[in-house]
Amino acid sequence: MQDKLNAQTGQVGVTPSGAPALPPRANPTARRMISRWLASDAPPTQAFSIVDRLRGTPYANPKVNSAQDASARKTLEFALDLAETMFRYGAGALEVETSVIAVTAALGLRHIDVDITNQSIHLNFSPPEGDSYSMLRVVRSWTNNFAGLAYVHQLVSDIVAGGVTRQQSVDRLREISRQPKPFPRWMVSAAAGGFAAAFVVFIGGSLAGAAIAFASSLLVGQIAKYASRWRIPDFFSIAASTFVVTAVAVLFHALNAPIDPALVVSGGILLLLPSSRFVSALQDAINGFPVTAAGRFFSAGLSYAAILTGIMAALVIGELAGAPELDVRTIDKIAYPGWLLVVLVAAAVVMGAVTEQTSRALLLPTGAIALLGYLVLLGIQALGVGDRTAPAVAATFIGLAGRIVAHRMRAPQLVLAAPAIVFLLPGLMIFRSMYGLVFDVEDMTGAVVDMFTAFTIMMAIAGGVVFGDTLARPFTGSAVSGERSGIRRR
Incomplete structure (x- = not known):
């Protein structure tokens, strides 16, 4: 009886000779408990499905169309065309990756590996049975076309929701690529000039300075055209x-025009700052695409260096030509009423969105998001937050609102948030720092600090947009279901 009891309880008994006797089987209760302790839900050596990358994105749980053509190579070619189009229109690496995974899964391919670098997209299809394919595409050109990016986003949503065949997808993508941009070149040039003029007045410049900024922006448009x-x-x-923007401002200042050249230059260079590239680069870095982020950061840094080079060259040539010295530390700003500043922010952001070739339906929402950011900026500054932190907080709200509105409008967050943050950029600080580097040799350290601070503010604004996008994910978790219901209604 004792041996039987020991076997059931798992205790070690003693034989008549005095040696310990092991039970014939382990205690079932203890065995189950130890198994639960040692079990792992996701063993570290077990591969997970790449479709799991879609969790938390608008394309989670794609609907597989069972009637798709089984040609894997044609599906991969379409996925590469889609990724190349998105990259050319300015999409981030994470958005491109999730779109490719969602589209290939919806079209019947689940054994896909996606590798994205700064300029290339590599797809590898390796099913357990059948032929494997590995295809590479290099992106060598970029263009401003936020409207096209929004159309591609809608195409991906329709494919994920089901009911769109691969051939229909190919035809729609070809139609998007061939579709003309929403605004003609002359309207883009006029919008760029209007943005510069509105921003000069917004930061306290005179109407004459706004007119000069408008004219210099038209010259910039011609330079970009021929370049x-x-x-x-x-x-x-x-x-x-x-160089042209700075030289025109210095010239009219030398002619005793009623302007402050620092404000004119600040308004003229804002659209040249690589704001959307900084946002995409920081987003790629945070989302685990270091190579792509490094390439975009380097590209944005070169654009930033080109702006500094043009300002420095114009200031040096102006000094050699006998232009009067500027006082960039004490700038006389004109105080305009608050309601006018609100109108200027909305108008400037809408015109900036036109230069990015955004969709006409997204112009007013972009202006509304910018107004929200401006009101948040005023509120944060009223609480005593410094000028370096307040733009980042306002950018966070812009990123949050941009994601929510983009979900409703079936568009990427970038096409709404990137134009809406332009009024936060430190254009005046950049000009001051460059002038200090060229002419204020005794305070070289202060100029370098100002330049680094301007760059830091730009990075903080980009980080705020990405952080706002992250905060908005719980509010857009049902994006796919909403888009599917919209498709059914159509």
């Missing part, structure tokens, strides 16, 4: 554009 036609690298075209 693109002659295939001049972006570094030199941006440097030449900044």
